[in-house]
Structures are given as C-alpha cells and as structure tokens.
Amino acid sequence: MFKNVGKRFAFIAVLALTLIVAACGGSDGDSESSGDNGESEGSNVGDGKSIELVYVEWDTEIASTHVVGKVLEDLGYDVTLTPLDNAVMWQSVANGESDAMVAAWLPGTHGDLFEEYKDQVEDLGANFEGAKIGAVAPSYLEIDSLEQLPEIADQVDSTVTGIEPGAGVVQASEEAVVEYGGDDWEVQTSSSGAMATALGEAISNEEPIIVTGWSPHWKFAEYDLKYLEDPKEIYGGAEEIKTMARQGLEEDLPNAYKVLDNFSWNEEQFNSIMLEIHNGTDPAEAAATFVEENQDLVDEWTADVE
Known part of the structure; x- marks a missing residue:
C-alpha cells in the first residue's frame, strides 16, 4: 500500500527517497515499494518508479488523492502521499520537491497561490467542475x-x-x-x-x-x-478543482502524467468515497474499493497508458 507521510516528516521522507533512488539507480528497490501494490496484480507500467502526490487535508483532497494514488500504485508505481498546508503544497510542486497534486481550487480559493506559482507548475486542467x-x-x-x-x-x-x-x-x-x-x-x-x-x-x-x-x-x-446568500459576491462564482504537476513530469514519468491528465469525476462519484471515509473507512481502503467498483472510470483515466 502506498505510504502516507505526515507533514512534519515530509522533508525527511523526500530526502530519504532521493538518497535511496540515487543509490539504487532508480530500480524497484525504492524505499516506499510494497508487496501488495499493482505489480502483484500483473501491472508493471510504473516499473517501481517513485511518485509523490501532495494534498491539503480537506475531505475532498483526502479522497481524490488516495484514489489517484491507488490507480498509480496498481500500475506499478511506488506512490507516496504527503499531506501539507496549502502554501507548502503549492511550493512543493512548484519547486519540484513533489510531483503533482489534484487539489488546486481555482479561481478563488487558491487564486493567490496560483498567481505566485503559475509559471513554475503545469496546469493539467480541471478534475472536478462546479465546486x-x-x-x-x-x-x-x-x-x-x-x-x-x-x-x-x-x-x-x-x-x-x-x-x-x-x-x-x-x-x-x-x-x-x-x-x-x-x-x-x-x-x-x-x-x-x-x-x-x-x-x-x-x-x-x-x-x-x-x-x-x-x-x-x-x-x-x-x-x-x-x-447563505451572498449578494455582493464576495465568495465569487463556481470553482474548479484542478490538477497541477511539476515541470518535467511528462518527460520523467509519461504514463503517470497521462493518468493525472485524464483524471476527472463527477459529484456522485466524489461524494461516495468521501462518505465512506467520513463513516470510518480508512482512506486507502476506501480508495481501493472505489477503484475496484468503478473500473470503467479507471479505464478512462488509464486509456493512454502504454
């Protein structure tokens, strides 16, 4: 199962991964590899390569990040999920310290952060519309x-x-x-x-x-x-939740990039896993169940994977 790293240890985890990958030459001996990931199910597209997704600990982002992480894991990637504060999440992707997030609320919620980092990240578009x-x-x-x-x-x-x-x-x-x-x-x-x-x-x-x-x-x-009605429109209009990737991810991990680029879902799908987690199911377990029960949707996300 992919590893969920607490924010206090995020830097340490990233540093450790870097050192181990350097020592092992990028083989599937990465520190976060797991015997029960997608490779055991016959898929090795990821070849044990490491990918780190970061997210803010909101219910929406806990759900979406774990689902995407499970899909990537099943493709054979060594997946790390790291919860961070809003600003640190954006900074991490912009600086290339992590690989991607599916947690960018725009244009309002994360608007200031997007303006600060938009030239340092790659915008893959909306994974959810109508927020x-x-x-x-x-x-x-x-x-x-x-x-x-x-x-x-x-x-x-x-x-x-x-x-x-x-x-x-x-x-x-x-x-x-x-x-x-x-x-x-x-x-x-x-x-x-x-x-x-x-x-x-x-x-x-x-x-x-x-x-x-x-x-x-x-x-x-x-x-x-x-x-509550907001006649002065201080909260703005509809939001999108978008996927952001570090620059160079498409070249480094092209198949993972394709999954992230294809990832999108509707409110019913989104709410179903959020409710599971809220009702006490572990996020990783809820994500695994969602992926198993929504294979047609997962097939759309992985359609371009080679």
Missing part, C-alpha cells in the same frame, strides 16, 4: 442571507467557524463577515475536521452555527444545509 465555497448553515437557521448577519449576532457570538488559517474560503469569509455583519464579527479558524465536528454537534442540539463551507463535501449528504 463552490461560501458561508454554510443548518437549514433551521433563521436567516437565509449574509445581509441578515446582524440579526443573529448574539446567537452565534458574532462568529463563523472556519478551517485552516490562510485557506481561500477563510479569507473570503473574513472579508464577508465584516462587510455584512460589522467589525465585531470574526472567523474562528481551526481545521476541516474541527469545523465538521462543531457543525455536527450544533446540529445534534439544534443550535445556531455558521461555518465556512464548500462543495462537494459529505456534510451536504449527511445534514440539511444551506449556503
């Missing part, structure tokens, strides 16, 4: 528009529950709460998991809450939620 960000609340909340924030300031302590600092949806929310609610409003940053926990607890008790939200996301299947 959205905004302020999300349970359907029972008394308001339907951000313009009504002052009406419920006391109920939610003039606070929107957010995710990681620096995320595009957090930055947009910080602007939106002041614009619509006033200077007393704030976004309380935490993490994607902490936000989801707070949302679930509030709904269980039918308490008022507003969170930074995005779709696709399992919470829209789990709970009865609504986006």
Whole structure:
C-alpha cells in the first residue's frame, strides 16, 4: 500500500527517497515499494518508479488523492502521499520537491497561490467542475442571507467557524463577515475536521452555527444545509478543482502524467468515497474499493497508458 507521510516528516521522507533512488539507480528497490501494490496484480507500467502526490487535508483532497494514488500504485508505481498546508503544497510542486497534486481550487480559493506559482507548475486542467465555497448553515437557521448577519449576532457570538488559517474560503469569509455583519464579527479558524465536528454537534442540539463551507463535501449528504446568500459576491462564482504537476513530469514519468491528465469525476462519484471515509473507512481502503467498483472510470483515466 502506498505510504502516507505526515507533514512534519515530509522533508525527511523526500530526502530519504532521493538518497535511496540515487543509490539504487532508480530500480524497484525504492524505499516506499510494497508487496501488495499493482505489480502483484500483473501491472508493471510504473516499473517501481517513485511518485509523490501532495494534498491539503480537506475531505475532498483526502479522497481524490488516495484514489489517484491507488490507480498509480496498481500500475506499478511506488506512490507516496504527503499531506501539507496549502502554501507548502503549492511550493512543493512548484519547486519540484513533489510531483503533482489534484487539489488546486481555482479561481478563488487558491487564486493567490496560483498567481505566485503559475509559471513554475503545469496546469493539467480541471478534475472536478462546479465546486463552490461560501458561508454554510443548518437549514433551521433563521436567516437565509449574509445581509441578515446582524440579526443573529448574539446567537452565534458574532462568529463563523472556519478551517485552516490562510485557506481561500477563510479569507473570503473574513472579508464577508465584516462587510455584512460589522467589525465585531470574526472567523474562528481551526481545521476541516474541527469545523465538521462543531457543525455536527450544533446540529445534534439544534443550535445556531455558521461555518465556512464548500462543495462537494459529505456534510451536504449527511445534514440539511444551506449556503447563505451572498449578494455582493464576495465568495465569487463556481470553482474548479484542478490538477497541477511539476515541470518535467511528462518527460520523467509519461504514463503517470497521462493518468493525472485524464483524471476527472463527477459529484456522485466524489461524494461516495468521501462518505465512506467520513463513516470510518480508512482512506486507502476506501480508495481501493472505489477503484475496484468503478473500473470503467479507471479505464478512462488509464486509456493512454502504454
């Protein structure tokens, strides 16, 4: 099974891989090789070559990165999945420290990072279209528009529950709460998991809450939620989730590049694996099941592989 490297050890892992590959001449003796990968199933397109995918630890990116990683693993690649913060993820691909990501939310969420690194990465296009960000609340909340924030300031302590600092949806929310609610409003940053926990607890008790939200996301299947209207369009329009690769990947790993270039799916497919993971299935196990049950889709992603 591919290895998932924690962000604290990402640099060490990359350095170790570099040294081992140099010593072994790029053979299938790479440090992250595994006996139960795609090679054991008869595919050796990757010939044990190493590839590292990076991602931010959002539910969408955990799901998509593990699925792509499993497909590459089944082709015989030695796959490493590394979770990183937003900015470090982009920097890693731009600097060639990692190979690719399927986690670029554009044009809004990662817009500033794309502008900073767009000349250092290769844009492979959208792997999901129709994504959205905004302020999300349970359907029972008394308001339907951000313009009504002052009406419920006391109920939610003039606070929107957010995710990681620096995320595009957090930055947009910080602007939106002041614009619509006033200077007393704030976004309380935490993490994607902490936000989801707070949302679930509030709904269980039918308490008022507003969170930074995005779709696709399992919470829209789990709970009865609504986006608060944003007449000033501070959150922008529809988003795409795009695939970005380091420069030179097509030459170095042409078949892996083809898979990444072909990778795309719809909301139903996306939500199905996110719900599996949310319900307690290990991401790698959920990805393996998804790949097994959606072979026609996988065949589309691997159609150009030689």
